[in-house]
Amino acid sequence: MKFWRNPEYQTLRSELTPEGLFLDRRALMAATGALGAGTILNPLTADAAPQKPQAAGAPPATAPTAAQAPQPGAALTARKTSYAVADAWSSEDAVTGYNNFYEFGTDKSDPARFADKMTVSPWSVSVEGETDAPRTYTLRELVDYSKLEERVYRHRCVEAWSMVVPWVGVPMADVIRKLKPKSSARFVQFETYLNPKEMRGVRLPVLDWPYVEGLRMDEAMNELAFVAVGVYGKALPKQNGAPIRTVLPWKYGFKGTKSIVKIRFLKSQPPTSWNKAGANEYGFYSNVNPEVDHPRWSQATERVIGGKGFNERRRTEMFNGYSKQVASLYAGMDLAKNY
């Protein structure tokens, strides 16, 4: 059980925490110029990725080739940043065990149970539309793994819960600049991998598959927009959207796209999955806003998941607490109408 633990044990645990050691180790690796070839797998990731049976303390995994990106769970070297949240990180097992990834089922535990079947290597992302460089990209072409940074963002789900998550990745602006969008590109759309053989959830029409999401270009170029390839210092587990996903901390979680296979630059606003499923409930913008309720529930407060307290709640902040960085994007817009 993760929602309550003996506080004394927690103190003890934080004193002994492998997380601290882990960060030291990363700093050390950065200092020596070593790449993230070593592998630390927590038991849960080991369960989720049986094809990589490395346990902690086992010899390092084979070094990734130039073309291949780190496998789920492989340690990543990332620079610390000032993007932080005042609250404690959610527990790693909550971040990797309580997920909405409907391609694997609608229960929060389904992704951790069933995402294991998804093939994430080799992986490529096709880039289309209003761009001067339309083609298929490898992960290493999209993401500079030597420039990874760690950003701790609050993740606010539209279902009125939140977590504090240490993502590893690169600014979305860096990725987009590499893809040379034309000046005619006003929107960018992301599409999730779709394979009914590997994703049991897509056999039912819960959503109109494949999952698509989109942003206005100025939103995508905002400093907070992030492309994550890792979490908790390790390459993304499959249930969190391995190998590459977007993170938009001022928007509800579903605006992020997991396991991206396609990026399209467009002249007009693209359709988005949840908007297609219920336009009156899920708008294109879906910015976190405590004053605009979901028609079926209040967005004024949120349940804290993966914390130490029992049934902890907090007040939801405008733009999830990121007003300073993003409020100007929506100046003059009626946010109750453009929800």
Added chain:
Amino acid sequence: MKPLTLIALCAPAAYAAAQWALGFAGLSNELGFNPAEWTHHFLGDTALRILLVTLAVSPLRDMTGWAPLGLIRRRIGLAAFAYSAAHILAYLWLDLLWSLPALWDDVLKRTYITLGMAAFAAMIPLALTSTNGMIRKLGRTSWEKLHRLIFPITLLAVLHHLFMVKGNQPEPLIHGAILAALVAWRLAKRFRRSDPEASA
């Protein structure tokens, strides 16, 4: 058979209590990372499924010809009421922190909660009249008439579930299909019975 039914009806409550106890002791992770969500789904699903079981008793009795089945119908229905009450108490406790104004706001504002509360309110008179004494007092015919409320109640409960889930999920539709089948069986029975009378 009555004690066995009682045990079966208490089993889900015992299971939920055990999961909470094991969870607090750190011995089980069945509740997951959102015990409130787990509890709401578990109690709500249990209440709705017991309602469907209640409605399945008469068809089963008629099909098997085993009359004693009719004797356990009332306590099954009462269990559905008990789980519904627990479902609402858990919601009041874990989500609304016992704020009755917040509950009233939800009832007015959120369609699925309006439907769910309407279902629960309609169950109260049925629960209150579930004793032998009340059956005698009301008389068999009016008692049965009153207790036909279980059909709209179950429909409200199915709609409450349907309007609550995100996306097109199959579960509420399955519950709805079972309810439709149970109603259809009764309509067919009434039709068969009235048919010879009409020709006579």
